[in-house]
Amino acid sequence: ERVPVGVSVGVQPDIATLLRVVQDYINDGYQRVKLKIKPGWDIEPTRAVRSTWPDLLLQVDANSVYTLEHADHLAQLDPFDLLLIEQPLAHDDIIDHAQLQRHLRTPICLDESIVSPAHARRAIELRACGVINIKPSRVGGLAAARQIHAMARAASLPVWCGGMLESGIGRATNVALASLPGFTIPGDISASRRYFRRDIVTTPFDLNPDSTLTVPTGPGNGITVDEAYLEEVTVERWELRTGG
Secondary structure, X not given: XXXXXXXXXXXXXXXXXXXXXXXXXXXXXXXXXXXXXXXXXXXXHHHHHHHHOOOOEEEEEOOXXXXXXXXXXXXXXHHHOOOOEEOOOOOOOHHHHHHHHHHOOOOEEEOOOOOOHHHHHHHHHOOOOOEEEEOHHHHOOHHHHHHHHHHHHHOOOOEXXXXXXXXXXXXXXXXXXXXXXXXXXXEEOOOHHHOOOOOOEOOOOOOOOOOEEEOXXXXXXXXXXXXXXXXXXXXXXXXXXXXX
């Protein structure tokens, strides 16, 4: 009925600002935080957050900016008890991720590398990761997402659901997907107000006190489009007609 979620924190100007931003999200009720990292902004920011909140569910996301040459450097993240290191190497480096995973104690999570069930199968067979981030809009929809979920469960590999700035319509789909049993890591499906002053659904997603979102139970994907507001913000309309 509820799925645990977290929030993603971008690179900040300095560590003091980072700690303030993380504190604000914790005050909002988020119990899992993801830090964006890059060379020059990785070990010390992560150390600062972990030192300040020893029990916080914490993970990092590299967005493909490292190479195998950084293996020893990335191993310095191991002592921080992270849930995962997301996509440290390039999107097409599944084999290199397998080599890197053997060098790290922290599970590698593949994100950009997983664009279809076939890519997930290769990653699992090569042991290129310990976690998979399933984004329905990236892997080809709900059917493909469920295939990846099933493969990961068969391999005892945890998965989680990432978002791609969806409105409440797509967010409802992500929340429903994240309610499947293999999704054991909090997803990047933050509350609607994290991204929109006003959503185009009548019941935006609000964060529950236990850092969860409630799974909709209405017809279809469980939400209702705010037709009046959608009309107000529509800037262009296309109509497609079939012949005959």
